[in-house]
Structures are given as structure tokens and as C-alpha cells.
Amino acid sequence: MSTTNSGTEAVRLTDITKTFPGIVANDKINLTINTGEIHSICGENGAGKSVLMKILYGIHSPDSGEIHINGKRVDFHSPKDAIAHGIGMVHQHFMLADNLTVLENIILGSEPYHIPYININFSKAKREIGELNESYGLNIDLDRTIDTLSIGQLQRVEIIKALYRGAKILILDEPTACLVPQEVDELFNNIREMDAKGDTIIFIDHKLDEVLEISERITVLRGGKTVATVEKENTDTKQLAELMIGSSLPTPQGVPETVTNQAALKVQNLHVKGDRGEEAVRGVDFHINKGEIVGIAGVEGNGQIELIQCLLGIRNAEQGSIEMLEHNKGVVNGSTENNEEQTKLINITSTPVSDRRISGLGYIPSDRFKLGILPQAPLWENAMLGHQRQQPYSRSGFWITKRQSIQQTEKIIDEFDVRTPSSQVAIHALSGGNQQKLVIGREMVMNLSVLLAAHPTRGIDVGAQAAVWDQLRVAKSKGLAILLISADLDELLGLSDRLLVILRGNITADLDPDTITARDLGIHMTGAEGELSKV
Amino acid sequence: MNSQKSNNFRSFGLGISTSLAAILLSLIIASLILLISGSNPLQAYWDLIERGVRIDIIFNILNRAMPLYVSAIAVAIGFRMNLFNIGVEGQYAIAAIIAAQVGAKVGVDLPGFLGILNGPIHILIILLTAMAVGAAWAGIAGVLKVTSGIHEVISTIMLNAISGSFLIALLLKEWKLDDEDIFQTATIPKSGRLPALAKVTEPGTAVLSSFLIIALIVGVAYWIYVYKTRPGFDLRASGMNPLAAQASGVSPVKTILIAMLLSGAIAGLVGMPELLGPAGKPYYHDSFVGMLGFNGIAVALLGQNHPGGIALSALFISFIDTTSIVLDANDSTPKEIIDIMIGIIIFVMVIAFGYSKKIREANEAKQSALVLAKNGSSPPT
Numbered sequence: 040m041s042t043t044n045s046g047t048e049a050v051r052l053t054d055i056t057k058t059f060p061g062i063v064a065n066d067k068i069n070l071t072i073n074t075g076e077i078h079s080i081c082g083e084n085g086a087g088k089s090v091l092m093k094i095l096y097g098i099h100s101p102d103s104g105e106i107h108i109n110g111k112r113v114d115f116h117s118p119k120d121a122i123a124h125g126i127g128m129v130h131q132h133f134m135l136a137d138n139l140t141v142l143e144n145i146i147l148g149s150e151p152y153h154i155p156y157i158n159i160n161f162s163k164a165k166r167e168i169g170e171l172n173e174s175y176g177l178n179i180d181l182d183r184t185i186d187t188l189s190i191g192q193l194q195r196v197e198i199i200k201a202l203y204r205g206a207k208i209l210i211l212d213e214p215t216a217c218l219v220p221q222e223v224d225e226l227f228n229n230i231r232e233m234d235a236k237g238d239t240i241i242f243i244d245h246k247l248d249e250v251l252e253i254s255e256r257i258t259v260l261r262g263g264k265t266v267a268t269v270e271k272e273n274t275d276t277k278q279l280a281e282l283m284i285g286s287s288l289p290t291p292q293g294v295p296e297t298v299t300n301q302a303a304l305k306v307q308n309l310h311v312k313g314d315r316g317e318e319a320v321r322g323v324d325f326h327i328n329k330g331e332i333v334g335i336a337g338v339e340g341n342g343q344i345e346l347i348q349c350l351l352g353i354r355n356a357e358q359g360s361i362e363m364l365e366h367n368k369g370v371v372n373g374s375t376e377n378n379e380e381q382t383k384l385i386n387i388t389s390t391p392v393s394d395r396r397i398s399g400l401g402y403i404p405s406d407r408f409k410l411g412i413l414p415q416a417p418l419w420e421n422a423m424l425g426h427q428r429q430q431p432y433s434r435s436g437f438w439i440t441k442r443q444s445i446q447q448t449e450k451i452i453d454e455f456d457v458r459t460p461s462s463q464v465a466i467h468a469l470s471g472g473n474q475q476k477l478v479i480g481r482e483m484v485m486n487l488s489v490l491l492a493a494h495p496t497r498g499i500d501v502g503a504q505a506a507v508w509d510q511l512r513v514a515k516s517k518g519l520a521i522l523l524i525s526a527d528l529d530e531l532l533g534l535s536d537r538l539l540v541i542l543r544g545n546i547t548a549d550l551d552p553d554t555i556t557a558r559d560l561g562i563h564m565t566g567a568e569g570e571l572s573k574v
Numbered sequence: 575m576n577s578q579k580s581n582n583f584r585s586f587g588l589g590i591s592t593s594l595a596a597i598l599l600s601l602i603i604a605s606l607i608l609l610i611s612g613s614n615p616l617q618a619y620w621d622l623i624e625r626g627v628r629i630d631i632i633f634n635i636l637n638r639a640m641p642l643y644v645s646a647i648a649v650a651i652g653f654r655m656n657l658f659n660i661g662v663e664g665q666y667a668i669a670a671i672i673a674a675q676v677g678a679k680v681g682v683d684l685p686g687f688l689g690i691l692n693g694p695i696h697i698l699i700i701l702l703t704a705m706a707v708g709a710a711w712a713g714i715a716g717v718l719k720v721t722s723g724i725h726e727v728i729s730t731i732m733l734n735a736i737s738g739s740f741l742i743a744l745l746l747k748e749w750k751l752d753d754e755d756i757f758q759t760a761t762i763p764k765s766g767r768l769p770a771l772a773k774v775t776e777p778g779t780a781v782l783s784s785f786l787i788i789a790l791i792v793g794v795a796y797w798i799y800v801y802k803t804r805p806g807f808d809l810r811a812s813g814m815n816p817l818a819a820q821a822s823g824v825s826p827v828k829t830i831l832i833a834m835l836l837s838g839a840i841a842g843l844v845g846m847p848e849l850l851g852p853a854g855k856p857y858y859h860d861s862f863v864g865m866l867g868f869n870g871i872a873v874a875l876l877g878q879n880h881p882g883g884i885a886l887s888a889l890f891i892s893f894i895d896t897t898s899i900v901l902d903a904n905d906s907t908p909k910e911i912i913d914i915m916i917g918i919i920i921f922v923m924v925i926a927f928g929y930s931k932k933i934r935e936a937n938e939a940k941q942s943a944l945v946l947a948k949n950g951s952s953p954p955t
Contacts, residue, residue, distance in 0.1 A: 059943065353820050393823030402821060410821050413814040424811060425822040433804045460941045468938035 048110060049074040049208050049239040050095065055104035057090055064090040065101070066263040072208075074109070077230060077240040079250040082260035083283055088243050091260070092210050095241075096128045097121035108208070127206025129197040131213045135185045142168065142181040145200045171202050175232050190339060191222035198229065208239040215249055217526045219338055220561035227253050245283070247276040259283055297330035298536050302364070303520030304350075304489045305384055309359035311342070311349040319345035321544040322359065327489065327520040329364070332511065334523045334535030334552065338564050342544035343524050344405070347491050350522070351402055352392035360388045364520075366399030366488040397428055401482035405493035405524070407471070411478045414467040418459060419448040421466045422481045429485070447484065455480035456506065472499040476506075483510055490514065493524045508534060528557045542566055596926035600919040607918075611911055618901055625897045630780035633772070637782065637853065639892035640789040641844050641863070643885060645870025647796050648840035650879040652726075654800060655813040655833045661715060661730025662841040663867025664737035665708040670845030671741050671759065673704035674858035675749055677849075678760035696766040701788070701846060708842020709835045711737065716834030720827045726834070734867075745860060758859035762849070770852040785847040792840060797881040799836075809833055841867065872920050878927060891916060 050072040057065040065087045072078045080088045093099045095106065097115030106113050108124045115121050118128070135144050142161070145168055151160040165181060172179055177195045185193065194214060201209055211230075215223045230240055230253060244250050250257055251271060258268040259282040266282050305326040313319035319342045327333045337343050348354035350361060362384035387395050396402075402425060404410035412421050423432035423444050431443035448462040455476045459469055466474055476499070482490060492511070496504040511534060515521055525531050531538060532552045540548040540563045548563045605615035625631050645662050652659035659665075677700040682692045715729040745757045770781040800806040811819035812829045820826055848854040848863045873891060877884030898912035 351821060352823075391823070391825060392820070393825070396823045404818075404821060409815075410817050412818060413811055415814055416810075420807070420811075423807070424818060427804050427807055427811075427822065437804050439802055439804055439807055458942070460938075460944075464938050464942060465935070468935070468942040470942070473942075 047074045048072070048107065049076075050241070051105075051107040051110075052091070052095070053105040053107070055091065055094060055101045055106070057087075057094060057099060057101050063263050065094070067104070068260070068263070068265050070258055070265060070268070072239060072241060073256075074239055075234065075237050076255045077234050077242060077253055079242045079244060079254035079257045080260065081243070081245050081247070081250050081257060081279065081283060082266075083245055086260040086283070087263040088260050089212065092128065092212060092241070092243060095121065096126060096210060122204050122206070125205055125207040126210065127201025127204060127208070128210040129194065129201060129212065129214060131216060133193045133197055135193060135196060137186040138184060140182055140184050141179055141188075141196050144185055144196060145181075145203050149204055168199060168203055171199055175199075175202065175229060175236075177229060189222075190217050191225060194218070194226065195229065202233075206238075208241065209233065210241045210243070212243045213245075214242070215244060215246060217339065219564050220528075220558050221565055223249065247279045247283075250279065251276060297516045297518075299329045299331075299518070301329045302326045302362075302384065303329045303331075304364070304522065305360075305362040306350070307360045307362075309346070309349065309361065310357040311345045311354060312357055313342075313345050318357075319544050320349065323541075323544075323546045325539055325546060325549075327522060329488075329518045329520055330515050331536045332515055332521040332523055332534050334525065334531040334538045335541055336528070336531050336538055336550075336560055336564055337541035339526065341541050343541050344493075345544075346541070347405075347493055347522070347524060350491055351400070352387070352390065352395050356388050360386060362386050362388075363395070363398065363400065364488045366486045393428060396425055399486055399488035401425075401485065401487040401490040403479055403482060403490070403492040403495045405497070407475055407478055412466050412474060415465050418452070418457075418462045418464060418466055418469075418477060419445045421477060422448040422451055422462075425481065426485050451477060451480035451484055454484070455510070456503075472503050475499045476503060479507055479510065483514055487514075487519055490519055490521045492521055494526060495523070496525075496527065496530060528560055532557060532560070540564055592926045592930035596923040597919070599926070600915070600922040603918050603922070604915040607911060607914060611908070613901075613911075621900050622894070622897045625900045626893055628777055630774050630776075630778040631896060633774065633780040633782045635889065635892045635896045636786060637847065637851070638896055639885075639888040640783065640785050641847050641866050642869055642873050642892060643789050643888040644792050644840060645844045645866045646873035646877060646884045646888060647792055647881070648837045648844065649867075649870045649874040650877070650884060651796065651800075651809075651837040651840065652833055653813070653874060653879050655809045655829060656816070657719075657830065657833050657837070658727050659712060659715075659730055659834065659837045659841070660727055660871070661712060661733050661867070662837070662844065662870055663865070664730070664734035665711045665838050665841035666704075666844035666867055667741055667862065667864075668711050668737040669704040669708040669842035670849055670862060671744060671749075671858040672707045673700045673842070673846070674759045674762060674849055675744075676700065676703045677762040677766045678857065681763065682765065693765045696763075697768060697850065700762070700766055700850065701843065704842035704846055705839040706842070709839040712834045712838025712841060713831070716831045719834075720830050741858075742860075745858070756859075758855075759857045762856040766850065767856055768847075768850040768852065781852045783847050783851040783853065785851055788843065788846070792843065793881045793885060796840075805832070844870070876920055876923055894919075 048071055050070070052068060052070040055065050055068045056063070068087070068091055070080075070091070080091070082088050090099060094101050097118045097120050100116065106115065108126070113120070113124055121128075136147070139147070142165060146159070146164045151163045151167075152158060153160045168181060171177070172181070175198075177199055179192060179195050179199065185196070188196065198209070214226060218226060230242070234240060242250070242254055251274070254271055256268060256270055257274065257279065259266040259279065261283060269278070307324050308322050309320055309324075310318060310322055311320035321342075323346065325333065335343050335346070345354060349356050365385050385398065387398065390398075408414070413424060419441070423439075426432055427439075428436040431440060431447045433439050445462050451457065452459060452462060457469070457476045457480065458473050466477065469477075475496075479495060495511070496507050499507070508530070511521060511523075523531065523534060532555070535552045538550040538552050538555070538560070539546045540550065540560070542564065550560065550563065601619075608615040608618055626635070645666070648662050648665075649659055677696070680696070680699055682696045682699070683689075684691055684695075711733060712730070715726045715733060718724040718729045719726050745759070749759050751758065751760065768784045771784040771786055772782040774780050798806075800810065808819065808824040808829055809832070811822065812824055812826065816826060819829075844866050845862065849856070849858065869891070873884060873887050876887035876891075894912060894916055898909060901912065902909045
């Protein structure tokens with residue numbers, strides 16, 4: 040079938056079935072991957088591709104079905120078995136120790152020794168890894184510590200790690216999720232290099248243009264089943280999208296003009312320090328009007344986290360001012376049809392978080408689990424988190440009103456389609472997408488004037504993503520001012536009315552999302568072209 | 575709604591069966607220990623129960639449970655926000671000595687018919703002094719934590735040691751009575767003492783301390799604060815996920831200070847039944863009751879930081895503690911065996927609670943997955 044190599048099978052999965060309590064994640068999946076090909080597995084979040092790959096990598100055992108590697112039947116009990124059969128995996132979330140060097144991270148767990156378990160043979164490791172590094176053109180300084188590397192570099196470390204363990208079949212799980220276009224190009228070059236050396240690449244993704252660019256064959260999964268395997272030459276994005284979700288892909292688009300000229304958030308000469316005392320935000324000025332979405336584009340680690348933390352109030356401003364419009368009290372659900380609309384901004388630069396929240400500042404955190412929820416608490420207590428001082432959750436800001444809180448939570452569950460047995464179960468029992476829907480819903484049902492949204496659709500499926508986009512648009516049409524941070528450039532371009540580029544703590548460009556392409560945006564995000572080659 | 579109810583019922587049933595299983599298991603282990611030490615376990619248990627149903631013994635069990643309960647509540651407030659207040663021991667000791675001194679020196683003498691208020695006001699002054707001193711002592715640890723990041727376990731252990739020495743200094747020098755050989759504070763007059771709630775003379779003499787009412791108030795207040803008020807929610811939120819709580823507008827500094835101050839204030843009350851109760855001595859002395867702070871930690875853990883659970887575990891520990899004396903007297907079972915049994919019971923229960931929590935979480939996850947499957951949504955990745 041494949042044009043590369045002799046057509047021997049590197050991987051054959053036959054009738055793989057895997058169920059979790061109440062759910063069939065993989066339903067008799069059949070998949071054949073030829074030696075030396077680049078094969079993409081695509082499907083929307085929840086289609087079962089990650090589970091399938093975890094089965095191939097020995098993390099899960101299938102309930103039934105067979106795995107053949109290079110023609111031999113195998114039974115994996117742990118990733119160790121998979122590695123022994125030449126399978127490597129680069130996970131979506133990197134598994135690296137921050138304070139160790141690249142070299143130490145790569146050999147961790149498979150160290151070469153002078154004297155077994157006593158004396159690590161670093162020079163041998165360095166020589167071998169250096170050879171890999173060079174022959175694959177991966178270009179990584181082995182002596183740097185992990186915390187000094189960019190996302191793209193971290194990914195290459197993970198790739199070397201797999202290659203060092205003898206991987207001939209490499210699984211890349213959504214490798215482009217947090218890369219800018221230029222980094223994606225580099226990754227693709229690395230992948231082609233590996234392909235040229237005869238390695239087999241399994242590429243998991245749901246960005247169809249990327250899938251079409253890199254792969255030779257594409258297998259589409261939907262609802263835990265194999266829908267089709269197609270050759271790249273015989274397909275296009277439209278067909279793939281239809282295979283993936285049964286209809287065309289939703290994209291953020293067509294925003295009606297709702298921007299007013301009334302500023303809702305105004306930031307002047309804001310300086311913020313980072314965790315290590317470095318100046319993370321260096322004097323930014325911007326404003327967001329009512330009914331406007333302003334997107335902040337930037338490679339992660341350029342000050343956007345510190346900026347949003349400072350706006351929220353959990354990080355001090357060193358200098359400068361933040362002003363926001365207080366929401367209209369007594370107005371239902373964000374509607375601003377009010378005769379006496381407030382137009383005066385209040386200075387919140389040194390106001391505590393609680394008061395900012397009461398004034399109508401909403402927050403969708405970038406990392407739901409770490410920053411957004413109380414995992415062991417029931418849904419209704421999670422719904423009130425952030426608004427616990429306000430009605431309907433409490434009376435006089437002191438007495439918790441449980442009945443009303445539960446009602447409000449049930450409203451959120453209905454309106455935002457949170458799939459849950461009830462409002463009383465602990466939130467950790469819900470899937471990530473449903474947790475996120477609650478986290479977004481609890482902000483949207485409140486009277487807000489400004490919403491800080493950091494990666495609002497990270498880790499939720501395509502359908503839910505479209506719903507979130509709609510909700511943001513509806514909220515904005517009602518006069519909400521939204522600050523949007525996202526690693527998904529399509530999301531930024533599709534939703535924002537204006538795009539600000541943040542680079543090393545400065546806002547370096549103010550762009551019109553209607554006229555700029557993702558590629559040009561990427562160039563802005565990484566600085567000038569000359570800077571690109573340095574990464 | 576219906577399935578929710580059956581869920582609640584199931585989770586309640588799970589809690590009860592876990593406790594029963596834990597008690598059964600610890601009884602088996604305890605029986606083995608009794609057998610090995612040469613006693614008849616059935617006889618021993620019978621002796622315990624026979625004694626435990628006597629009204630005078632029940633009074634004593636209650637009296638003993640009260641300070642344990644209050645101590646555990648003080649610890650539980652800290653636990654609610656992941657603060658480990660090991661310092662209840664020192665907090666109640668120093669609160670007791672200062673409250674004792676204040677109680678002895680301050681007299682309340684209202685004119686005329688207001689005179690009936692003399693007692694209550696006097697008692698109130700002593701209680702408030704104890705709470706203030708306890709809060710202040712615990713507050714030191716709180717301030718150290720928010721200003722210099724010193725862990726509360728370290729600072730409260732140190733403060734325990736300091737309070738011990740401080741007490742000795744006060745007793746030996748400052749507040750020492752004229753009589754050279756007695757190390758105690760001056761006596762609190764009758765008006766500053768808690769009356770008996772009930773008295774029995776048959777089958778033995780015993781009084782029930784009216785501190786019971788104070789302990790109940792503390793328990794109810796704790797329950798209301800933690801489950802019914804917004805500051806209580808903030809406290810719990812900080813305990814469950816400090817970063818998410820902070821983003822929701824909870825000030826970590828404020829919450830740590832409030833938790834330490836409240837915990838210390840409640841801890842201040844721990845020594846009060848001994849000091850003011852009908853059965854204790856009305857002054858602080860060099861053999862004032864100890865270990866209540868540390869035992870409170872075990873009781874709080876056993877009671878899962880829940881006011882009702884803490885009450886049950888305080889009663890349970892007090893029951894074994896009070897009735898076990900009979901074993902020592904009746905036959906050859908040494909009192910130490912009882913201490914070993916208490917240790918084992920706590921151990922087994924903590925393990926059992928851990929398991930039951932896991933089972934409950936797995937059940938919830940399964941329920942949610944079923945809902946997803948029913949609504950025809952996609953599986954998790």
C-alpha cells in the first residue's frame with residue numbers, strides 16, 4: 040500500500056476493544072501501519088485515539104484484540120515491554136525533570152554504567168546521544184537544564200529520549216498542540232529526517248492541514264471505531280472533516296460588530312515581576328472596550344501568565360495602573376439595557392481579588408485542575424467558587440445559600456450542557472470537558488464586565504469548543520469585554536476583534552485578525568525572522 | 575433526584591459499614607492481644623460494657639469526652655485548610671494558667687438584683703481570657719507562617735516547649751503562693767466555677783459538668799462556620815486547592831491567620847472543664863491535665879474533621895479510657911493493653927476510611943460515566 044519501503048507491516052492492531060466503566064473507548068479497531076511510513080491517526084477529542092495509542096504503548100491493556108509488531112504477536116503489560124519492541128512515544132504533556140540537564144533527562148531510567156548502579160558512564164551517554172542529535176538534525180545542547188528550554192526544544196528532547204531507547208516506531212501524540220507555525224515546520228523537518236532513516240512515525244492530530252502535509256496515510260477514528268484509512272493523495276480536508284465528525288468542521292468566524300467605544304478595562308504602563316523576580320511584564324498599555332474581545336498572542340512564557348495574574352489580582356503590579364468598569368448592579372445576566380449606564384472606570388490596581396470579583400471580573404483559568412476547581416467538592420460548591428460573596432450563592436456575603444446555589448448550578452448544567460449525574464457529585468468524577476463547561480458556565484451566568492479567559496477551550500472536544508466560542512460571542516454581544524489568551528492561533532484569529540502580540544513582556548504589535556494570517560502572526564510572536572533560527 | 579437520594583443513602587451506608595468493619599477488625603486484633611497477654615477477651619469486653627452502662631460512669635465518660643472534643647475541634651479547624659496545629663497542647667496550657675490567674679484576681683460584684691449575674695459574668699471573663707490567650711499563642715505561629723513562611727508544625731512544636739517552660743517560670747516565681755512547697759495559682763472563687771448539670775450518688779457518686787453545654791456550642795458553631803458560612807467555605811476551599819481558592823478571591827494570608835486564631839481560641843477552652851468544672855481543682859497546678867492537645871489530633875482524624883464524627887470518636891475514646899480501669903482492677907489485664915488497643919483501633923479506622931473514600935470516588939466516577947454513556951456522548955480519551 041505505502042510508497043515507502045517494501046510494505047512490511049510495522050504494527051497491526053486487530054479488533055482492539057477497550058472499555059472503561061460505562062464507556063466503550065475502542066470498539067473493534069483495526070489498524071495497519073507499514074514499516075517506514077508516516078501514518079496519521081485523526082479524530083476529534085474523545086474519538087479514542089489516545090486510548091488506542093496508550094494500548095499500543097503498553098499503558099493500557101486491551102480487553103480483547105491482538106497486537107502484532109513486525110509480524111509477531113505481542114502482549115504488552117507496561118511501556119517497558121513496548122520500548123523493548125522498539126516503540127517510543129512522545130506524550131502531549133512532556134515528562135521531564137525541570138532541574139536536570141537534557142543529558143540526564145534522556146538517560147534517566149536507561150543509564151549506561153561503568154559499574155552497574157554505581158557509576159554512570161556519562162561520556163558514553165554523551166557520545167551516543169550526540170550522534171543521534173547530529174544525525175537527526177535535532178540540534179539540542181545536552182548540558183542545558185530543562186527549565187531553560189522552549190516548548191519546541193522540550194519536544195525534541197522527548198524525541199531523542201525515545202530514539203535513545205531504540206525506538207523504530209515513534210508515536211507523537213498531538214505534537215503540534217502548543218507550537219507556533221515556525222516550530223511546526225522544524226518538527227516536520229525532524230519527522231521527515233526520521234522517515235528518511237526508515238523509522239515508522241505514528242502522528243496523532245486533529246489539525247487537518249498538518250495531517251495532510253506530513254502523512255502518507257491517514258486513519259480516521261470516530262466514536263471509538265475506525266471510520267476509514269485513506270491515502271494522502273486521494274483526500275482533502277473537507278473529506279477528512281466529514282469522516283471525523285460526520286459534517287464539516289466548525290471554525291470560529293463571522294463575528295458581528297458589537298464593539299463599543301466605552302472602555303471596560305484600561306491598563307497603563309503595567310510592570311509585573313515573575314516568580315524569579317525577573318521583570319515579566321514590562322510596561323504594557325492597552326484597553327478593552329465593552330463588547331470587544333482582545334486576543335493576546337504570544338509564545339508561552341512571554342509574560343502573558345503574569346499579566347493575567349496581575350489583572351486578576353493574585354500578583355502585584357510593580358508599577359502602572361489597572362482600571363475597570365464596574366458592572367451594573369441589578370442588571371440581569373450581563374444585559375446592559377439600562378438608562379444609567381456606568382461609564383466611570385474604577386482603579387483596581389491594588390484592590391484585593393475578592394473585590395475585583397464582586398465588581399464583575401470573571402476568570403477562566405489556563406489550568407483548570409490546578410487553578411480552577413476544588414476536585415473533592417461537589418459541583419455546586421465549584422460553581423460558586425469565585426462568586427461565593429455574591430448572590431445567589433450567599434446572603435450578605437456571609438451566609439451560604441445552598442438551595443439557591445444548587446438551583447444556579449442546575450441552571451449552569453442545563454445551559455452549558457454539563458453531563459453529570461447531579462449537582463451534588465464531586466467534580467473530579469466528571470470528564471475534563473464537562474469540568475471545563477462548568478468552569479466557563481459559572482462565569483457566564485454572573486454579571487460580569489470583564490472576563491479574563493486563558494485557554495478557554497484547552498482539552499475539550501470539538502463540539503464543546505464550538506459551543507464555548509458561541510457563548511463567548513453571545514456574552515460579548517451583551518457588552519462583555521473579554522481578554523483572550525490562547526495557544527490555538529485559529530481560535531485567536533477567529534474570535535478576537537483585535538490581536539495584541541506579547542513578546543518578552545512587551546506588547547510588540549496590535550494586529551487586525553481579519554487581515555493577518557496565522558503564519559505572519561507566528562512571525563510576530565517569535566520576534567523578527569532573524570530570531571527564528573536561534574530557537 | 576431519586577437516584578441522587580439512593581446515592582446519598584448508599585454513601586451513608588458505606589460510611590456506617592466502614593466504621594462497623596473497622597471496629598470489628600480492631601476487636602479481633604484486640605482479642606488476639608488479650609489472649610496473648612493471658613486474659614479472656616469476652617470477659618474483658620463484658621466487663622467494659624457492664625461498667626459503661628452505669629449512670630455514674632456515663633457521667634464520667636461524658637466529662638472526659640468534653641475537653642477531648644473541644645481539642646479535636648480546634649485541630650479540625652486547622653485541618654480544614656491544611657494547617658496542622660500541633661500546638662493545641664501548649665495553647666490550652668498557657669490559656670489555662672493565665673485564665674486561672676485572671677479568674678482568681680478578678681471579682682465581679684454587681685449591685686442589687688444584678689448580683690445573680692456575678693457568676694455567669696465571672697465565668698465568661700475566664701472563658702474569654704482563655705480563648706484570647708489561646709488565640710494569641712496560636713496566632714504567633716500564624717504570623718510566622720505568613721511573614722516568614724515558617725511551617726506551623728515547627729513553630730507550634732517550639733511554642734509547646736516554650737509554653738511549658740513559661741508555665742513553670744510563672745508557677746515557680748511570679749504567681750507562686752506564699753506557701754513554699756505548693757506550686758499553684760491562687761484559687762478561683764466559687765462564683766467563677768461551672769455548676770454541675772446533674773448529680774448522682776447511686777451506684778457511685780458522679781457529677782456531670784455543665785461544660786457539656788459549652789462543648790455543644792463549640793461543635794454547633796464549628797458546624798455552622800465550616801458548612802454554612804462563606805468564610806468557612808473559603809477556609810475549606812483553601813484546604814482543598816489553595817491556588818484555586820486564591821483565584822476565587824480568598825486571601826491566603828488572611829485565611830491562615832483566621833484559621834490559626836480560631837483554632838487557638840477553641841484550644842484555649844480545652845483546659846476549662848478541669849479548671850472550672852465541678853470535679854476539678856479551681857486553680858492551675860503543676861500536675862494539671864496534659865496530653866489533651868495531642869489526643870485531640872487523633873480524635874479529629876478519627877472523626878474525619880466532622881463535628882458529629884468527632885463527637886462519636888471523642889465518646890468512644892473516652893469510653894475505653896474510662897471503663898478500662900475496671901480491667902486493671904478486676905483481673906490481670908494491664909492498663910497498657912488498653913492503650914495498645916486504642917492505638918490499633920485508630921490505626922484500623924484510618925485505613926478503613928481511606929479505603930471507603932476510594933470506593934466512594936470510584937462509584938461517583940462510574941455514575942458520571944454512565945450518564946455520559948446514556949446521553950450518547952463520546953468516551954474519554
